[in-house]
Amino acid sequence: SPGWASEGPGTSGKNRRVCHAAARLEMGSLWEEFNRLGTEMIVTKAGRRMFPTFQVKLSGLDPLADYVLLMDFVPLDDKRYRWGWGDGDGEGGRVPAVLSPPPRRYAFHSSSWLAAGRADPAAPGRVHFHPDSPAKGAQWMRQIVSFDKLKLTNNLLDDNGHIILNSMHRYQPRFHVVFVDPRRDSERFAHQNFKSFSFPETQFMAVTAYQNHRITQLKIASNPFAKGFRDGEPES
Amino acid sequence: SPGWASEGPGTSGKNRRVCHAAARLEMGSLWEEFNRLGTEMIVTKAGRRMFPTFQVKLSGLDPLADYVLLMDFVPLDDKRYRWGWGDGDGEGGRVPAVLSPPPRRYAFHSSSWLAAGRADPAAPGRVHFHPDSPAKGAQWMRQIVSFDKLKLTNNLLDDNGHIILNSMHRYQPRFHVVFVDPRRDSERFAHQNFKSFSFPETQFMAVTAYQNHRITQLKIASNPFAKGFRDGEPES
DNA sequence: CCCTTTTCACCTAGGTGGTAAGAT
DNA sequence: ATCTTACCACCTAGGTGAAAAGGG
Numbered sequence: 215s216p217g218w219a220s221e222g223p224g225t226s227g228k229n230r231r232v233c234h235a236a237a238r239l240e241m242g243s244l245w246e247e248f249n250r251l252g253t254e255m256i257v258t259k260a261g262r263r264m265f266p267t268f269q270v271k272l273s274g275l276d277p278l279a280d281y282v283l284l285m286d287f288v289p290l291d292d293k294r295y296r297w298g299w300g301d302g303d304g305e306g307g308r309v310p311a312v313l314s315p316p317p318r319r320y321a322f323h324s325s326s327w328l329a330a331g332r333a334d335p336a337a338p339g340r341v342h343f344h345p346d347s348p349a350k351g352a353q354w355m356r357q358i359v360s361f362d363k364l365k366l367t368n369n370l371l372d373d374n375g376h377i378i379l380n381s382m383h384r385y386q387p388r389f390h391v392v393f394v395d396p397r398r399d400s401e402r403f404a405h406q407n408f409k410s411f412s413f414p415e416t417q418f419m420a421v422t423a424y425q426n427h428r429i430t431q432l433k434i435a436s437n438p439f440a441k442g443f444r445d446g447e448p449e450s
Numbered sequence: 451s452p453g454w455a456s457e458g459p460g461t462s463g464k465n466r467r468v469c470h471a472a473a474r475l476e477m478g479s480l481w482e483e484f485n486r487l488g489t490e491m492i493v494t495k496a497g498r499r500m501f502p503t504f505q506v507k508l509s510g511l512d513p514l515a516d517y518v519l520l521m522d523f524v525p526l527d528d529k530r531y532r533w534g535w536g537d538g539d540g541e542g543g544r545v546p547a548v549l550s551p552p553p554r555r556y557a558f559h560s561s562s563w564l565a566a567g568r569a570d571p572a573a574p575g576r577v578h579f580h581p582d583s584p585a586k587g588a589q590w591m592r593q594i595v596s597f598d599k600l601k602l603t604n605n606l607l608d609d610n611g612h613i614i615l616n617s618m619h620r621y622q623p624r625f626h627v628v629f630v631d632p633r634r635d636s637e638r639f640a641h642q643n644f645k646s647f648s649f650p651e652t653q654f655m656a657v658t659a660y661q662n663h664r665i666t667q668l669k670i671a672s673n674p675f676a677k678g679f680r681d682g683e684p685e686s
Numbered sequence: 687c688c689c690t691t692t693t694c695a696c697c698t699a700g701g702t703g704g705t706a707a708g709a710t
Numbered sequence: 711a712t713c714t715t716a717c718c719a720c721c722t723a724g725g726t727g728a729a730a731a732g733g734g
Contacts, residue, residue: 437702440702
């Protein structure tokens with residue numbers, strides 16, 4: 215069901231401090247609107263924020279326990295993509311112009327995403343800790359948790375702590391709630407102390423420049439910082 | 451010695467996690483330059499930041515222990531002041547045009563601060579927690595700790611959590627390092643678990659509009675956000 | 687008369703996609 | 711031919727003191 219995440223490993227065997235944790239994706243309808251077109255996220259050398267911003271509303275935490283919140287990004291497949299017409303000369307050979315399910319149904323009278331060979335070597339697998347971590351469950355549940363400081367880069371040598379992704383590859387953002395276990399030997403319970411959430415509607419293609427013009431237009435229409443590129447203002 | 455704070459109560463009887471704590475005021479020469487003229491800080495209904503910003507470099511903390519950092523503001527005397535000439539009609543009667551030591555030696559051919567009666571009822575005594583609190587000693591000592599989110603207001607009914615001060619009254623900013631004691635019954639050791647610092651060069655008069663024109667000029671010359679009011683730029 | 691409030695032009699700081707040049 | 715980079719105008723967001731208006 216939209217807005218609710220798959221939770222990866224089952225909740226059986228989880229610490230009671232995380233097993234009831236739940237996360238609702240905020241701005242779900244906007245994410246879905248992008249996802250229908252095939253979301254693209256810009257990556258730059260200096261690092262670029264995501265839009266929409268990944269935001270969740272949490273519940274089911276122990277108000278008095280400490281938690282760390284973090285995100286990582288999982289490659290959705292082992293392919294590299296290119297934007298263009300069907301009869302490409304990509305190394306991957308001919309492939310259907312529309313893939314299933316990701317590069318959504320959008321090859322009507324325009325270009326679309328085509329597989330173009332195997333994925334490049336995986337970028338260093340980094341994680342982004344929410345800057346308020348660690349904090350009490352009560353604090354996290356009080357209001358929406360926003361990952362608006364998270365930035366994406368294509369610079370393999372980045373030393374700003376940004377998330378490193380390969381351009382022209384597809385990713386699934388993943389969100390983790392980690393209970394800070396005060397016990398000694400807590401490492402031995404590490405696998406019980408976290409819970410992960412993946413929202414399929416937040417998957418995206420990393421790009422250095424937008425390819426699908428409809429994505430560009432939706433970004434301009436919905437991101438306040440891009441207001442300078444709007445022309446007619448039919449209200450909304 | 452300038453740049454080092456008086457520490458209030460002695461270090462005897464303090465918890466070992468705070469008794470070696472030390473704080474060095476940053477931008478000390480700028481603070482002293484303001485202090486020589488008689489520092490004024492604007493207070494507004496919405497809240498105004500301090501300039502210079504209160505910043506310290508910490509040392510002597512236990513890198514692995516948790517600390518909370520906070521500030522409060524102590525009235526420097528029980529007087530209210532007015533800006534003007536010596537033969538005032540203030541309720542306080544005639545007072546020397548230059549007080550000792552605060553309203554520094556600055557009554558040459560202009561106005562100066564004069565005592566004008568007893569202080570107004572004290573404003574609600576609030577404290578400002580550094581937003582990164584709590585954090586490990588190692589984190590606090592890693593870099594300069596800046597209280598740039600702290601705002602001053604004269605609104606007695608303020609509900610934004612800002613520091614409430616009486617305009618035309620003098621204050622001494624005070625900085626506290628509090629060890630977060632994990633022991634049960636830690637309340638009973640509360641008086642041992644903190645250490646306080648006062649830097650005399652940071653004392654100031656709260657005002658709703660600048661009175662001493664030299665203060666205005668120094669603010670304009672040194673605060674980047676006031677660059678719009680600079681004219682000649684002789685470099686610096 | 688003295689102090690406070692409101693509004694404003696002018697900044698800092700940083701997030702947008704467009705564009706043209708650069709790289710492979 | 712395709713993707714990447716650097717720079718730019720144009721925004722959001724918010725910190726300045728000046729100036730004029732308001733209040734006791």
